[in-house]
Amino acid sequence: MTHIKNKPRSLFLIPENRFREIYNAEAIVQIAELTKNDGQVYCAEDVLSQPEAFADVEIVFSGWGAPVLDEALLDALPALKAFFYGAGSVRNFVTEAFWARGIILTSAYKANAVPVADYTMASVIFALKRAWTRCQRLKEGIAPDYRRKVQGVYHGSKVGVISLGAIGQLVCERLTNLDLDVFAYDPFAGDDLFESLNVTRVERLEDLFPMCDVVSLHAPWLPQTENLVTGAMLESLPDRGTFINTSRGAIVDEPGMLKALQARPDLFAVLDLLQDEKTYHSNPITALPNVFMTPHVAGSQGHECHRMGALAVEECRRYLNGEPQVTPLTRESAERLA
Known part of the structure; x- marks a missing residue:
């Protein structure tokens, strides 16, 4: 010192x-x-x-x-x-x-980005292993089917990242170390950043969802990002796709997300927040079997x-x-x- x-x-x-x-x-x-x-x-x-x-x-x-x-x-x-x-x-x-x-x-936002990236990484791995769904099936007394398709954590599994701020960059760095195929959407980031992170740029947000097994949201909450992620985007995820939100609830069209998760029970959502955090215990999204909900704990604890x-x-x-x-x-x- x-x-x-x-x-x-x-x-x-x-x-x-x-x-x-x-x-x-x-x-x-x-x-x-x-x-x-x-x-x-x-x-x-x-x-x-x-x-x-x-x-x-x-x-x-x-x-x-x-x-x-x-x-x-x-x-x-x-x-x-x-x-x-x-x-x-x-x-x-x-x-x-x-x-x-x-x-x-x-x-100290860059320091706070570290545990959020940790939470995201754990969620991505669990998503690609279908860990939450398999746990629920075991609790329901359903014998495991080891032949059932699971993406796993390696080349061929595709993860999408929305926004390359401090958290998004950390997530990309860690994902590429896992030998995953990583795609990102950020209209404000230059090509040099995408190249340094070794991730593929996706020009349109709506194109990111159908091509990725997991999509993770890290955009800031601004007037122009409210309801950025729509129900239609979530419904376009591939079979047994997963959506992760550790950013802010207002960035997602919550009624649209509820409808998408109800219409597509094969989908899964990992949500660390909702638009109104006072409704964690009563929001119908929390009760869905294809949702893993935590009360805003991804950041520093x-x-x-x-x-x-x-x-x-x-x-x-x-x-x-x-x-x-x-x-x-x-x-x-x-x-x-x-």
């Missing part, structure tokens, strides 16, 4: 219950070595109630539950130069006032969250050493985060 002379002052500005989730003991020690940090956790009210006590804070470490960086809070932090966010999307707290001040902003805190520390080290940030955000790039 680099030791910095004339260390700048830093602050943990994050809800108490989120602090230890993201920043473990090692990260806290490293931050104390890099900056002047008292190890205390503060909220916006603390800063606003006594701004003179925080006038020299140059760096803020935060995470889930970060306060809105509005004019009042920024005025109370006049020396702020860098905000290191130990989580993913920053949409809920950045403001025009923040962007106007030219403060460095980073996100438990010790995985510490990976995001570690990236925030690395961003700070780079900032102090005048090195490029790992995940710098601009107004434009922040809008594209999931």
